[in-house]
Amino acid sequence: xxxxxxxxxxxxxxxxxxxxxxxxxxxxxxxxxxxxxxxxxxxxxxxxxxxxxxxxxxxxxxxxxxxxxxxxxxxxxxxxxxxxxxxxxxxxxxxxxxxxxxxxxxxxxxxxxxxxxxxxxxxxxxxxxxxxxxxxxxxxxxxxxxxxxxxxxxxxxxxxxxxxxxxxxxxxxxxxxxxxxxxxxxxxxxxxxxxxxxxxxxxxxxxxxxxxxxxxxxxxxxxxxxxxxxxxxxxxxxxxxxxxxxxxxxxxxxxxx
Amino acid sequence: xxxxxxxxxxxxxxxxxxxxxxxxxxxxxxxxxxxxxxxxxxxxxxxxxxxxxxxxxxxxxxxxxxxxxxxxxxxxxxxxxxxxxxxxxxxxxxxxxxxxxxxxxxxxxxxxxxxxxxxxxxxxxxxxxxxxxxxxxxxxxxxxxxxxxxxxxxxxxxxxxxxxxxxxxxxxxxxxxxxxxxxxxxxxxxxxxxxxxxxxxxxx
Numbered sequence: 001x002x003x004x005x006x007x008x009x010x011x012x013x014x015x016x017x018x019x020x021x022x023x024x025x026x027x028x029x030x031x032x033x034x035x036x037x038x039x040x041x042x043x044x045x046x047x048x049x050x051x052x053x054x055x056x057x058x059x060x061x062x063x064x065x066x067x068x069x070x071x072x073x074x075x076x077x078x079x080x081x082x083x084x085x086x087x088x089x090x091x092x093x094x095x096x097x098x099x100x101x102x103x104x105x106x107x108x109x110x111x112x113x114x115x116x117x118x119x120x121x122x123x124x125x126x127x128x129x130x131x132x133x134x135x136x137x138x139x140x141x142x143x144x145x146x147x148x149x150x151x152x153x154x155x156x157x158x159x160x161x162x163x164x165x166x167x168x169x170x171x172x173x174x175x176x177x178x179x180x181x182x183x184x185x186x187x188x189x190x191x192x193x194x195x196x197x198x199x200x201x202x203x204x205x206x207x208x209x210x211x212x213x214x215x216x217x218x219x220x221x222x223x224x225x226x227x228x229x230x231x232x233x234x235x236x237x238x239x240x241x242x243x244x245x246x247x248x249x250x251x252x253x254x255x256x257x
Numbered sequence: 258x259x260x261x262x263x264x265x266x267x268x269x270x271x272x273x274x275x276x277x278x279x280x281x282x283x284x285x286x287x288x289x290x291x292x293x294x295x296x297x298x299x300x301x302x303x304x305x306x307x308x309x310x311x312x313x314x315x316x317x318x319x320x321x322x323x324x325x326x327x328x329x330x331x332x333x334x335x336x337x338x339x340x341x342x343x344x345x346x347x348x349x350x351x352x353x354x355x356x357x358x359x360x361x362x363x364x365x366x367x368x369x370x371x372x373x374x375x376x377x378x379x380x381x382x383x384x385x386x387x388x389x390x391x392x393x394x395x396x397x398x399x400x401x402x403x404x405x406x407x408x409x410x411x412x413x414x415x416x417x418x419x420x421x422x423x424x425x426x427x428x429x430x431x432x433x434x435x436x437x438x439x440x441x442x443x444x445x446x447x448x449x450x451x452x453x454x455x456x457x458x459x460x461x
Binding site: 023024025196203204205206209210212213214217218220221226228230231233 | 331334359379381384386397400404416420421422423425426427429430431433434435452
């Protein structure tokens with residue numbers, strides 16, 4: 001099972017290498033029809049199951065408790081952050097994340113309190129998808145995964161790889177009722193953190209495209225530690241450079257493949 | 258106290274010296290921000306009762322800080338070339354109105370709870386990125402970046418990135434898909450009728 005996952009990851013990675021990064025407004029999305037169907041499914045699942053639960057949860061759980069839960073699950077990701085910072089040769093960052101893990105696990109009472117942020121060790125996310133991006137692996141195709149949400153070929157590989165570094169993966173009873181309820185709490189809590197963003201999503205006239213561009217830009221920014229190269233929004237042609245008669249060299253994303 | 262004085266100096270500096278502009282990009286933005294914040298503070302009740310008056314104030318104070326024609330061009334991207342002059346200006350106007358409504362409401366709702374932390378500016382020739390960290394009462398912080406460029410010796414905004422999600426890229430993607438599906442004229446008409454801005458949170 002684990003072996004199969006790793007194998008799959010390597011195959012996908014091999015398929016990926018050589019793909020360059022594409023701008024977020026023109027990504028490779030050959031599976032768009034499928035992705036849209038999955039997106040619709042996810043939205044329905046969210047509307048009738050996840051969102052109502054998250055709303056009740058947010059109403060009955062005081063904000064500090066929710067923050068504590070967020071911190072707890074974030075703390076479990078520190079091994080992943082450390083390893084991936086190392087893989088990107090970001091040694092200072094790795095040691096900062098190591099400091100966070102030590103401080104928050106001890107003084108932060110098992111991760112519930114983010115004491116590290118108070119002393120200047122801010123949260124910093126590094127994952128395998130970012131590591132691959134850092135070394136120049138393009139995102140490949142955009143993917144919309146059932147229940148898991150937006151991803152790309154690269155980030156899916158990262159997601160599978162990262163799961164081996166999560167401490168909970170090595171718990172003996174990781175399929176018992178406690179572990180599963182912990183996962184549910186994590187899911188609901190995470191969803192509750194995004195309730196405020198629902199309004200923004202609803203205002204978009206194509207929510208699928210909004211999620212796609214937002215996701216791709218966010219990942220691009222994370223790869224660059226929050227400072228992506230400034231986009232020039234290169235315009236197809238400038239006013240004065242008299243248009244060459246080839247009218248539309250622009251993407252017909254799916255058709256032109 | 259000092260802050261208030263600064264605000265006063267800055268907002269006057271902006272109105273008086275809009276063309277003198279030896280200002281830095283963040284000074285320019287700060288001036289506009291404080292100006293509209295002060296206006297809302299003084300006229301909150303009026304604006305609440307009469308939104309069109311408020312939008313007019315935003316139009317007069319905030320919109321000049323934005324490079325509207327350039328934004329329209331960036332958003333339309335490939336479709337800009339084939340658009341007629343009339344389509345271009347109508348698109349720019351309706352796009353601007355949409356933003357005024359969308360952002361104006363947020364400003365009105367949050368003007369006294371919002372905290373803006375101005376971060377170091379990245380200048381790159383006649384373009385720059387002004388980074389800010391905004392937080393509302395709830396304490397959650399958002400990274401908001403303003404891309405500005407020099408126009409007639411004044412700094413004008415041409416993109417806003419919220420948590421690194423660019424307004425231009427977002428609208429470019431959605432609008433160009435919509436234009437391909439229907440037509441530019443159709444999209445402009447729908448924007449003029451306020452369709453895209455009015456979808457209230459959770460309405461659907």
